[in-house]
Amino acid sequence: MSQLERLTGAILEAAFVEVEASGRHVHLTKADALALFGHGLTEDRPLSQPGQYVCRERVTLIGPQGRLEHVAVLGPERPASQVEISRTDARTLGVRAPVRLSGDTKGTPGIRLAGDRGEVALSEGVLIARRHIHMTPQAAARYGVGEGDEVRVRCLSARPLVLEGVAVRVSGQFANRVHIDYDEANACGHQKGDLGVILRG
Amino acid sequence: MSQLERLTGAILEAAFVEVEASGRHVHLTKADALALFGHGLTEDRPLSQPGQYVCRERVTLIGPQGRLEHVAVLGPERPASQVEISRTDARTLGVRAPVRLSGDTKGTPGIRLAGDRGEVALSEGVLIARRHIHMTPQAAARYGVGEGDEVRVRCLSARPLVLEGVAVRVSGQFANRVHIDYDEANACGHQKGDLGVILRG
Numbered sequence: 001m002s003q004l005e006r007l008t009g010a011i012l013e014a015a016f017v018e019v020e021a022s023g024r025h026v027h028l029t030k031a032d033a034l035a036l037f038g039h040g041l042t043e044d045r046p047l048s049q050p051g052q053y054v055c056r057e058r059v060t061l062i063g064p065q066g067r068l069e070h071v072a073v074l075g076p077e078r079p080a081s082q083v084e085i086s087r088t089d090a091r092t093l094g095v096r097a098p099v100r101l102s103g104d105t106k107g108t109p110g111i112r113l114a115g116d117r118g119e120v121a122l123s124e125g126v127l128i129a130r131r132h133i134h135m136t137p138q139a140a141a142r143y144g145v146g147e148g149d150e151v152r153v154r155c156l157s158a159r160p161l162v163l164e165g166v167a168v169r170v171s172g173q174f175a176n177r178v179h180i181d182y183d184e185a186n187a188c189g190h191q192k193g194d195l196g197v198i199l200r201g
Numbered sequence: 202m203s204q205l206e207r208l209t210g211a212i213l214e215a216a217f218v219e220v221e222a223s224g225r226h227v228h229l230t231k232a233d234a235l236a237l238f239g240h241g242l243t244e245d246r247p248l249s250q251p252g253q254y255v256c257r258e259r260v261t262l263i264g265p266q267g268r269l270e271h272v273a274v275l276g277p278e279r280p281a282s283q284v285e286i287s288r289t290d291a292r293t294l295g296v297r298a299p300v301r302l303s304g305d306t307k308g309t310p311g312i313r314l315a316g317d318r319g320e321v322a323l324s325e326g327v328l329i330a331r332r333h334i335h336m337t338p339q340a341a342a343r344y345g346v347g348e349g350d351e352v353r354v355r356c357l358s359a360r361p362l363v364l365e366g367v368a369v370r371v372s373g374q375f376a377n378r379v380h381i382d383y384d385e386a387n388a389c390g391h392q393k394g395d396l397g398v399i400l401r402g
Contacts, residue, residue: 162363182289
């Protein structure tokens with residue numbers, strides 16, 4: 001890499017952040033994975049966040065009004081199973097899912113999951129993922145923000161808009177990425193690789 | 202109405218504009234309505250824009266990848282038939298619909314429509330409605346904008362965001378309303394009656 005390429009890379013990284021659209025997906029406990037598939041989760045391909053991956057396994061979500069098939073399972077296994085859907089999906093399934101940060105499942109509705117070897121009934125865990133930004137401590141310091149803060153993000157996409165109240169999550173394990181759901185992705189005309197600008201104030 | 206109520210109403214109208222979500226719908230020519238239903242369009246209930254209404258008639262959209270049933274037909278009849286869907290719908294149907302203003306159908310894909318009496322194959326007319334704002338000449342003068350201009354609109358909804366590039370449409374026949382599609386409505390957590398603020402610059 002030339003000096004110019006390194007400099008250009010650093011400038012791009014300081015000015016922009018990649019926006020990624022998260023499709024509907026589930027996280028599973030080891031026990032739920034066993035019940036659904038007869039074995040633990042197996043990796044298909046890595047995600048942008050280090051250590052996270054899409055699994056070979058798929059599930060069907062079974063709601064009171066409808067079902068969604070072939071839904072992605074993300075690994076590794078977690079301490080609690082969780083289902084992340086869009087508001088469009090919530091309507092299809094007939095569940096009243098609130099907008100929450102991942103992991104904040106208290107009081108969220110449950111749903112039935114079906115795998116190729118069995119079914120699991122979750123008593124809670126269905127949410128619409130709140131828009132958020134993963135940041136390294138270095139990036140957070142550069143922007144003067146910390147875990148739990150909010151920023152605005154201007155999406156430089158085909159149907160531009162500014163997302164407000166984007167939750168900041170900071171970890172040395174993260175890659176810098178804005179995560180939005182498919183309703184938000186469709187609303188801003190998102191294409192893979194689209195960039196955003198973090199706005200302050 | 203008291204003087205205070207009149208004053209409050211005037212202040213609200215000057216500061217805010219109602220945001221409405223438009224579901225997928227079709228506009229039909231007289232000939233296409235006849236082919237689909239065996240008669241002209243009949244009114245079910247009025248829309249917020251004066252003279253516009255939802256019809257009793259419904260159609261099925263038949264795309265190469267899927268179909269959407271029970272789709273609203275809006276009246277009155279128009280000189281050209283047109284199908285307005287979301288990007289989510291476009292994926293379901295398998296059509297590559299561009300984002301366009303209503304009426305700008307040149308080069309858009311076609312689709313098949315089915316009514317209770319027949320089918321029609323449109324050679325073009327499928328689009329994703331570009332976000333827009335209907336304004337009276339009085340409102341446009343107040344904001345210093347005219348037909349074809351763009352404004353930004355901050356949606357004061359559950360998942361707030363700022364829509365950029367909102368096309369201004371001005372007519373003495375209009376009621377002041379921002380129109381967004383269901384992807385945009387879901388992205389901002391829209392509820393019926395939610396207001397927006399027009400931003401300048």
